[in-house]
Amino acid sequence: MLLDMILNKYPAQEDSLIEILLEFQDAKSSHFISEAEVKQIASYLQISEAKVCSVISFYTFFRTEQKGQHIIQVCRGVPCHVTADINIVKIIEKELGIKVDETTENKKFTLEYTSCLGLCDKAPVMRIDDKIYTNLTENKIKAILAEYRVYN
Numbered sequence: 095m096l097l098d099m100i101l102n103k104y105p106a107q108e109d110s111l112i113e114i115l116l117e118f119q120d121a122k123s124s125h126f127i128s129e130a131e132v133k134q135i136a137s138y139l140q141i142s143e144a145k146v147c148s149v150i151s152f153y154t155f156f157r158t159e160q161k162g163q164h165i166i167q168v169c170r171g172v173p174c175h176v177t178a179d180i181n182i183v184k185i186i187e188k189e190l191g192i193k194v195d196e197t198t199e200n201k202k203f204t205l206e207y208t209s210c211l212g213l214c215d216k217a218p219v220m221r222i223d224d225k226i227y228t229n230l231t232e233n234k235i236k237a238i239l240a241e242y243r244v245y246n
């Protein structure tokens with residue numbers, strides 16, 4: 095099992111917690127950490143489940159609910175905000191029929207905000223999974239989403 099394999103790579107000590115959580119969440123296809131997995135991690139590291147949960151809730155990049163297959167993150171940094179003459183989020187919300195922090199019913203997409211992605215000179219910017227899209231326009235956004243719907 096995936097979690098067993100990852101746990102066995104790390105020493106059973108509290109210092110391993112963040113690395114284990116990061117690697118496991120990244121490797122798991124649904125990209126979230128369930129209650130049962132919290133228990134297993136806590137047991138392996140011989141720490142309390144509350145300790146594992148506190149770390150998960152402290153770092154915003156850890157997830158405890160199933161998200162979509164693709165995570166769309168729209169930059170809400172100031173340069174992106176002032177450069178965009180279109181409302182990126184509204185376009186995506188309309189295309190997918192969800193609001194920010196929601197997941198489509200088919201679990202294909204989750205829509206979130208993110209802070210600056212470091213490409214302010216190419217604003218507006220969004221990221222889907224590990225891929226960054228720049229100089230967004232309404233047509234470009236629709237074409238990107240259409241491609242994900244068909245090929246990913």
Ligand code: FES
Nearest residue numbers: 169171174210211
């Ligand atoms: S503010 Fe959006 S990439 Fe920097």
